[in-house]
Amino acid sequence: MKEDVNVNTVILLFVGLIVGIIVISLGGGGGAIYLGLLASVFKISPLSAAATSLVTSLPSVIIGSWGYYRQKQINFRIGNQMLISAIPAVVIGALLAPYIPEVIYRWALGLILVILGLRIIIRKGDRTSHTTHTLLMASMYGVLSGLMVGIAGMSGGGPVLAGLLILGLNTFQAVATSSYVLVGLSIIGALMHISGGQVDWQLGLPLMLGAAVGALIAPLLMKRIAKSSHAAMVQVIMAVLMVIMGINTIR
Template identity: 55%
Template sequence: MIIVGLFVGIFVISMGGGGGSIYLGVLTAVFNLAPASAAATSIVTSLPALAMGCWLYYRQGQINFHLGNTMLISAIPSVIIGALIAPFIPTKLYSVIIGLILFVLGIQILYKLHGNSKTKTQQQSKKLPLIFGSISGLMVGVAGLSGGGPIMAGLLVLGASMIQASATSSYVLICMSIVGAIMHLSGGRVDWSAGFSLMIGAIVGAAIAPRLMKKFAVGRGALILNIFMGVMLILMGLKTML
């Protein structure tokens, strides 16, 4: 679990996420935690690593606070709404929802590789940050995911560079994750025995990730990481749904 957390911290913080989707896939597909418990465990245990990554990006001066704060306007209320409705979702449906989210995130990552060169030429819209913020907030609140996929996609569409998108995404996600963690902790469903080792490994990985990102933000290394993450999320999503 520590080794898995280490790689999650490196790979996902490098891509602007908190690792909640990977955590969730590991906890449900590999360690067979109940979906509700896995959702709460993933968001709470990914929080320290996300904070570490965000702080290091801040020190590099890569965070776009204007875009990030715009996304938070819609993201924070969505986290609260999602967490409030999550306990009323049946277990079977919950598994399907989580599996679908993981699957779609994987497809999104792979598709972005094909369309990434075109994103900066698209017309910017004031509504886009709010839309992506809402989607991400619901992912955090309902499923305990980090919500990094929609945030990264939105930032890239709005013209941010890869490292700026990763840094700003980390800022948005740390704010959402704090709210999501408080909501999920109130339900007392966190499995600390499963999540603690993941958390320790991810903190170490998150400390390494921004430094690696500064060197490998473009090129073949970034392509390989994207493909690896996309395929892994698709497989975990399918296993969770079945």
């Protein structure tokens, strides 16, 4: 039994490392990945999986965001607008979660992710100026991400990242600003779920440690990508992954 625990710990550390690198490089917190892993592989309850995924992703988004801040890539104007609208949505989502049928939530979330992913691919290349319209759009994406955090325990990175790309930020700035927004969302979401005593610390801590190390690597990796000719390709990959996540959520 003890040997099985040690093996699981090593696996969780490694998975956390890889997921931390990938999701912070793509502007997410990894909540959806952790949620799926904990619920499907380790068979813990959905409520415990939601709480553990949020707590697990928190250190990595903080570390990743700090790395992007040092590189001066965060757009605080749009990011703060998203946070202002997203934080109340987290609270509302958490209160509504027990009353929303799972099938309805899955379809709504899946369709939103698919539409946002397709919108990134077909959007016009010209940038949007920072007008009132831009800030209103940022608020809308903030509300969507806040509801994802509050209702399902996901990080909410999908709508945030999609919104930032659609609003005209380049790939590096969108990833950096998304990580910044997710810090605020993850803190609120984690506090609300921790208060319920549903966090599985035995599974969450190894994932958390691995993801924190991965988050240290991710901003450096994105800096190298931004200077290369592959930045546009990364944006397309982000959009395709969002569509795949949306389809997988509906299934």
